[in-house]
Amino acid sequence: xxxxxxxxxxxxxxxxGTAHAQDAGQLNVICSVxxxxxxxxxxxxxxxxxxxVNMSLKGSGEALAQLVAEKANPKTDVWFGGTGDPHLxxxxxxxxxxxxxxxxxxxxxxxQAQAAQSGYKTVGIYSGPLGFGYNPELLAKKxxxxxxxxxxxxxxxxxxxxxxxNPASSGTAYTMVATLVQLMGEDKAFEYxxxxxxxxxxxxxxxxxxxxxxxxGETAVSISFVHDGPGEKMQGFPVETITPSEGTGAxxxxxxxxxxxxxxEQAKKFYEWALTPQAQQFGAAAKQFQLPSNKAxxxxxxxxxxxxxxxxxxxxxxxxxxxxxKRLIAKWEKDVNSLPR
Numbered sequence: 001x002x003x004x005x006x007x008x009x010x011x012x013x014x015x016x017g018t019a020h021a022q023d024a025g026q027l028n029v030i031c032s033v034x035x036x037x038x039x040x041x042x043x044x045x046x047x048x049x050x051x052x053v054n055m056s057l058k059g060s061g062e063a064l065a066q067l068v069a070e071k072a073n074p075k076t077d078v079w080f081g082g083t084g085d086p087h088l089x090x091x092x093x094x095x096x097x098x099x100x101x102x103x104x105x106x107x108x109x110x111x112q113a114q115a116a117q118s119g120y121k122t123v124g125i126y127s128g129p130l131g132f133g134y135n136p137e138l139l140a141k142k143x144x145x146x147x148x149x150x151x152x153x154x155x156x157x158x159x160x161x162x163x164x165x166n167p168a169s170s171g172t173a174y175t176m177v178a179t180l181v182q183l184m185g186e187d188k189a190f191e192y193x194x195x196x197x198x199x200x201x202x203x204x205x206x207x208x209x210x211x212x213x214x215x216x217g218e219t220a221v222s223i224s225f226v227h228d229g230p231g232e233k234m235q236g237f238p239v240e241t242i243t244p245s246e247g248t249g250a251x252x253x254x255x256x257x258x259x260x261x262x263x264x265e266q267a268k269k270f271y272e273w274a275l276t277p278q279a280q281q282f283g284a285a286a287k288q289f290q291l292p293s294n295k296a297x298x299x300x301x302x303x304x305x306x307x308x309x310x311x312x313x314x315x316x317x318x319x320x321x322x323x324x325x326k327r328l329i330a331k332w333e334k335d336v337n338s339l340p341r
Contacts, residue, residue, distance in 0.1 A: 024050035024051045025051055025052070025263055025265070025266050026052040026053070026054060026263060027051050027052070027054070027077050027078065027263050027266040027270055028054045028055075028056075028075060028076050028078075028262070028263065029042070029054070029055045029056075029076070029078045029079070029080055029270070030055075030056055030057075030058055030063045030066065030067075030076050030078075030079045030080070031055050031056070031057050031058075031081060032057075032058060032059060032060045032063050032080065032081040032082025032083075032171075032253075033080070033081035033253070033283070033286075034208065035057055036286040036288075037081075037283055037286035037288050038055055038080075038081075039055075040286050041080070041274070041279065041282055042055045044279075044282065045273060045279075048273075049266075049273075051269065051270070053270075059082065059169060059170055059171065059205070059206050059207065060081075060082030060083045060085075060086045060087075060170075060171035061167075061168060061169045061170055061174070062169060063079055063082055063086065064086040064089060064090055067079065067090055067095045067258065068093070068095065071095060074259065074260040076261070077257065077258055077263045077264070077266065077267040078256070078258065078261070078267045078270055078271060079096070079255065079256045079258060080125075080255050080270075080274065081125065081126075081253050081254075081255065082253060082254070083171025083172065083174065083175055083207075083251040083252075083253065083254075084114055084124065084254040084316060084320060085171060085174060085175070085178070085316070085319055085320040085325060086320075086325075087118070087254035087256050087320070088114075088118050088122065088254075088316065088320025088321070089320055089321065089322040089325060090122070090256055091118040091119060091121035091122050091256065092320075092321060092322055093322060094259060095256075095258060095259055096118075096121040096122060096256035096258055096259055097121060097257050097258070097259045097261075098119055098120045098121050099121075099123075099257050099268065099271060100120045101115075101123060101271065101272060101275055102272075103272065103275040103276070103294070104123070106275075106294055106295060107124065107275070107294055107295065108124070108127075108291075108293055108295055110124055110127055110252055111123060111124030111125070111127075111252065112124075114252045114254055114316065117316065117317045121256060122255065122256040123255055123271075123275070123293075124254055124293045125254060125275070125280070125292070125293050126253040126280075126283060126290035126292050126293055127250050127251065127253065127290060127291045127293070127306075128225040128226065128227040128250060128251050128253070128289075128304070129225065129227070129243055129248055129250045129304055129306070129309050129311070130172070130175050130176060130179055130223070130225055130226070130243075130248045130249050130250065130251070131223075131224065131225070131241055131242055131243035131244060132147055132153075132221055132222065132223060132224070132226075132242050132243075132244065133210070133211040133214045133215075133221070133222040133224045133228070133229050133232075133239055133240070133241050134146055134214060134220060134221050134222075134239070134241075134242070135214045135215070135217055135219075135220055135221075135238050135239060135240075136238055136240055137217070137238045138214075138217055138219075139220055139221075142161070142220060144157055144158065144161065144220060146240075146242065147242070148242060148244070148245055149244050149246055150180070150183070150192065150244045150246050151246070153196055153199060153221070153223075154192070154196060154199065155199075156199075158199045158220070158221060159198060159199050160201045161199065161201065161219060161220040161221055162200050162201065162222070162223070163200065163201060163203075163204060163209070163210035163213050163214070163218075163219045163221075163222050164176065164196075164203060164204075164222065164223040164224075165203060165204045165206060165207045165209060165210060166203040166204065166337070167328075167329050167332055168329050168332075168333065169205045169206070170204070170205065170206055171207060172207025172208075172223075172225055172251070173207060173223075174325065174328075174329065175225075175249055175250075175251050176223055176249075177189075177193070177328050177329070177332055178249065178314070178319040178328065179248060179249030179314065180193065181319075181328065182249070182312050182314060182315065182319075183246060183247055183248075183312055190331065190332075190335055190336065193332065193335075193336045194335065194336055197337075197339055197341060198341055200341065202219075203337065207224065207225065207228075208228055210222030210224055211224040211228045211229060211232060211239065212232065214232075214239055215233075215235075215237035215239040216237065217238075224241070225251060225290075226241035226242075226243060226304050227288065227290045227303065227304055228288075229241035230287070230289045230302040231286075231287035231288060231289065234287055241304075243304075243309045243310070245310065246310075247310045247312045248309065248311060248312065249311070249312055249314040252316060255274055257271055275293070275294060277297040280292035280293070280297040281298065284300035284302075284303070289303045289304070290303070291306060
């Protein structure tokens, strides 16, 4: 999809919006994708519908914490984006409502499965594989090889060269924990993460922090969603991505309507709009290269080729359950994060 076309698409949407009555109500959205994407959907949806969008940007872990905190008096109508596990947890905790979109049959099976297993309280809007980001210039300078496997990250030469987010605040990092547990078994996975801990220089708050650090030459390697790489590269930064040879997991970015939403009709309008191929092109327009969930959405060539990646059979229902997520994060804090480096 060429950017000029997307600019034209946004402009056409903006022109169409002027025909709408200005007082179409408002909508409160927590947005857990990158800022440029959030801003784009906020602007275009508002202009096309006349609905004023109040948007707050939060990582998926923080977003869930806010929804739990305001459960008795919800201030949010829609939660857009971020890893699917916390969305499944929100569904399980009764924080979101059932909404069965007529668009479901047009979505990829993984997006439909996300909806079905939550009792239609959430839906998949994009998917992206977990892997590594690396700075080829920095690796060459330090005479380090490109890491090709999970095992490679434990090599002593990577000491202090790796960044990953903290699973308590980041859905990206929780996806890593859940992926390793499913790939290796829990005991071996935690032994692995203890070994990895020795090589980690910093656990960032957000999942995109580590690949931004790689792009800017602050660290050589990150554990990240690989779709976060091309956008950095487009800005002229030296960054490449790879997925581990043993296998990896993927996020299913999701969307939920919040129980007790004050602007329910507007929330449903936004939800339906966000599942259209037109709205799903704004990810790539904002230099975000996840695979969109609507099969009719044109796919940007920079979106990772899912057919060439070795995926584990990720159990979204099990690892999206609140008890399991809490248990694994607590275990990581106690057994891994508490260790000296």
